[in-house]
Amino acid sequence: MRSYPQTHLISSFEILHISLTTVSMSAQPDMISNLPDELLVQIVSCLPFKECVRTSVLSKRWRYQYRETTNLGFKESDFVSPSLQDPDRIDARQRFVDFVFQWVGRVQNRVVESFELCLSSPRAYLAQVEALIAFAVRKQVKKLVLDFSSPTWRISPSVPDHEVFVVVPESVYNLTSLESLTVSGCRGFDTKRFADPGIFKSLSFGWMRLLDVEYLLSKAYRLVSLNINNCWELDIVGMEGNLREVSIQNCKFPDVSLSFDLPRVDIFKYSGDIIYLRFNRMNTIIKEVHLDFQMLIKEYEDPNDPNTLCDHLYGLRSAMTLTVCPYLLRVIQQPIYQMHLLQPLTTQHLVLKTRLHPKEFNGIMILLSNCPDLETLTLDMLPPTSFSTDPTYPGIDHKTYWMQNMTCICLMKTLKVVVVRNFVRGRNDLNVLKYLIRYGTVLERVELYLPYGVDEDKKKFANEGAEMLQRSSKHVHVPCAQFLKR
Structure with missing residues (x-):
């Protein structure tokens, strides 16, 4: 089953408000508001308390229902x-x-x-x-x-x-x-x-x-x-x-x-x-796994001996959705651990919390290569730090790395959706996306979501980036939208 990320965040109250508005605008009577009081109490009791109180503005019928919440x-x-x-x-x-x-x-x-x-x-x-x-x-x-x-x-x-x-x-x-x-x-x-x-x-x-x-x-x-x-x-x-x-x-x-x-x-x-x-014994299919060690990252400092992370990934290889942090991306590329790490994962949705610093590039490719069934890739862009604004890293050129002739099974056979959260069109994100579009033979969509509250200049700059990506591909749809905050 294809795993799609949630792209539009909307509250329970807004769902209820849209439902009531839609019904009231049609020729049909407001069926929800005409329910017995006992059922309305059950409805408001299912809402978070703050949203429950907000139902008082929906209509006269709802004005005091929130007071009955359990x-x-x-x-x-x-x-x-x-x-x-x-x-x-x-x-x-x-x-x-x-x-x-x-x-x-x-x-x-x-x-x-x-x-x-x-x-x-x-x-x-x-x-x-x-x-x-x-x-x-x-x-x-x-x-x-x-x-x-x-x-x-x-x-x-x-x-x-x-x-x-x-x-x-x-x-x-x-x-x-x-x-x-x-x-x-x-x-x-x-x-x-x-x-x-x-x-x-x-x-x-x-x-x-x-x-x-x-x-x-x-x-x-x-x-x-x-x-x-x-x-x-x-x-x-x-x-x-x-x-x-x-x-x-x-x-x-x-x-x-x-x-x-x-x-x-x-x-x-x-x-x-x-x-x-x-x-020792885990579910044969785990819906979600999140591993986050980014608090360990110190500026201008490479990770210390982290071989236990290899065992962590292997022990959780049955995760359908796997979320990892920049620290892990930096660690797993170290050559002395790669042979220990390289075990195929069954992951279908990979979420990379990343700053797309060159220190993370090899780690990204290693994970992609070890997710042969990957259908959705999410790049969750983190805010920059003082070390991440420096693009230099020995042995890796951030300008040419993603221009190399390298690919993996998921790009050729399974990857259909790429999502970028907090897209601001930085130095490296367009290069990564161009690479994914170029080698993603079955890729269908690259969805770009801007940070909440981004100013108009940055929004325009990001949309221009989306248009540039769209022009570079005939088979991939590249929509750019405001990322909604819950």
Whole structure:
């Protein structure tokens, strides 16, 4: 089956708005708005909370339906602009907390299935946080999200202990209605305190010290989704079970290896430091694999000994969609590792996060050569760094590299679509695309998407590049469009 990337991003609210507008403009009555209240409540409850509230503007029939939603989600970022400074920011945060309590006060006697509270650095609101968590527990929610992480932590090398305030209360550990739990930015979290870990289908942890994860996983026999990001002291050496989705991002491990026995996994994501990932038993077909080590790239510095990346690729060779970072592209071209690496992948959609620096060229060709079934290639262009603006690299001429007579099986037999995200017509992207068009004998489309909000001059320059590519090919369609932001 051909794998096409998502090219147009549109919200659930916009889909619903288009549907209602289309119906109202036709001769047919508005069938959606004429549904019983019970069904309308189910519709708004399926929307993210912010979009649910926006349905009030659709029509009179929808004006108050959002108040009946069973899924409550309160995010500080929806109310408080990151550009605000004290005291305006303090006032905005207080209005946000007041809004949450006003809403909660209106639904004391209604069913609530999910509750989400995202409030950064809540030191001034610990009593309010405790009261809101108690409300969620009383409602016996199935999904609970407690996120108290701060945006400033994302640019800090470590999280100061004095900025972590919230302690998860005992009532949450004893809440047996839960199916999905997210905890982020809390202290003293204890994975062994849950009354019944077997209730969980989804778990997500972030920005905190996390111990005894293996104990929790051994008890959570229904678990299908696990997400761990920016946690430290993660004392886990193995992961097994019926997990369908695993995401581990930017965590600190006391050990240097981690094994996986996941025969049913569909989505696997890993980012952060390089440790030895052993894939003992994996699904014969994995829908998505993401490997991201770009945080390891230092300016003007070549990668160190990275032979474990070869094993990572081989262990995940059954990925239908494979996403890799610039660091991996730079590493795999090293001659001493190529013989160890070269094992065919079954990948049909390859996503390359790249700056198209000459240091990455050989790595791109190696991956293309080892994806004989590739149908879609996506170049996800990253913003330049100070080292990437220098096109020189010993042994590789960025002006002539893609003019060489080199090809591979996927270009001759399977590659049909090339997508470029954040296309700005730089020094090397046109050369790469000309090469793909020249040797892609079955190539049908080269889709170019500009960065969101790009100015008119750059947009014109990019469109001229698209027209130039189109003139160079008679068999490939080269559309250029604005990339829509969700």
